[in-house]
Amino acid sequence: MTSPWPRARLHVVTGKGGTGKSTVAAALALALASHGKQVLLCEVEGRQGIARMFDVDPLPYAETRIATGLRDERGPGSVHALNIDPEAALLEYLAMYYRLGRAGKALEKFGVVEFATTIAPGVRDVLLTGKVYEAVHRNARNRGATEYDAVVLDAPPTGRISQFLGVSDEVAGLAKVGPVKKQADQMMSLFRSPRTAVHLVTVLEEMPVQETADGIAELRRHGLPVGGVVVNQVRPHDVSDDDLALALAGRLDKEALGRELEHAGVRPTKVLLDGLASEARDHAERRALEDAQREVVADLDVPVAELGRLPGGVDLGALYELAADLRGQGFA
Structure with a gap:
């Protein structure tokens, strides 16, 4: 089945808290990592959720190979993971664009990094999304780094996603010209292009479905490309x-x-x-309520995939099952 987003290299996964967006992001990364493709799974909320799901050590600020993707006739690819820390991202930014290697370390000791990420409005999100942008657009500045076929971002919840991706608005009060403004404009060019797809995760309950509908409308108002909706934790249809x-x-x-x-x-x-x-x-x-919400989701006019409940909880085996379901429904 052909993906509805053939040009997308950045898949942003958001959703209301409790809907399982991190699980869906992990499953999507595994699904995309087929045909020998290399995929980077990123998290930005500092919860080490990827490490727990994949049963690996807590992730450092370094791209770490954590799993093999779904197998097919052309062989599996690999999933790498990255826990993006805003302070480390700022130091890397200074080293790459201003060549402040040792000086950057000195700034960290004096607390400038903490100041920049807590006092200056919007800087934290700009740094986090900037690292994602760099992973999508690897170039000569980052020699020897892995080039990825796709990047999956486990993003903040739906209520914050437009602000999180709206780096141009966040930077507007900080820099009118110069390299910071230029990079923000380049990032927005990616986030508003067909190379990005923002997927929303929901469950078949009234509040999460309404938040999903509102999130789609908000994304469209900001010119951000809506991908699909993943309906998670669906009850089995084992009663006639x-x-x-x-x-x-x-x-x-x-x-x-x-x-x-x-x-x-x-x-x-x-x-x-x-x-x-x-x-x-x-x-x-419960099933009648779910069916009513399923009709609301169908009216959102976006591709929809459904994932069943995991009675045994989320482990690596369950993630592979969900990945196969996503790929079978055309999400990868």
Whole structure:
């Protein structure tokens, strides 16, 4: 299946807190790292979520190979990871663009880095996104560094994503001309181009779906390219529509249910049957609410993928399963 974003090299993953955006970002990186491709998975919130999901040591400020991508007829690629620290990013920026090697280290000792990232508005986000931009646009300034076919960014939540990617607005109050302004303009050229796709993660609940719709509208207002929506933690469809309707109406055939329990070797008491009927009704109500929110997501007019719940939690094996689902639905 052909990707809806054939030119995208930067995949930004955002979503309301609790929807599993970090899990989806990790799975997307694994999915993209097929056909022998090299993928960089970045995080910017300092939580070391990538290390926990991939069961590796806490990530330094250095690109570290952490996994092999999905296998196919052309072989797997590799996933590298990077935990982007704003202070380290500033020192690297000074070394690359101003050749302040030792001087940059001296600035760190005097606390200038902390000042720049906490007092000057917007500097922190500019530094974080600047490192992502450099990873996408490797050039002669960074000799010997890995050139990536794709970069996946586990970005801040939906409510902050437009500000986070709007580096031109953040820099406007700091620099009108010069290398900082020039780099910000180059970054915005990437973020607003078909080389970027901003994907939003949601679950089938009213508030996350509404925040996703608002996030898409906000991204479009700022000229940022919307990718797709990943509906995460979807309940399994293992009950027929007819049985769901009966459960919702409170008309499940308890005698038939009791016979099935007996066939399975379980004694069907009244308390057990009443409890199962109540659980079935709750499940049917939840499914009805999900179906209503699924219609809202469908009306957003963007590509949609659905990922099932992970009853055993998130581990590397589960990430590969989710990656295969994303690729099968055309997201990689």
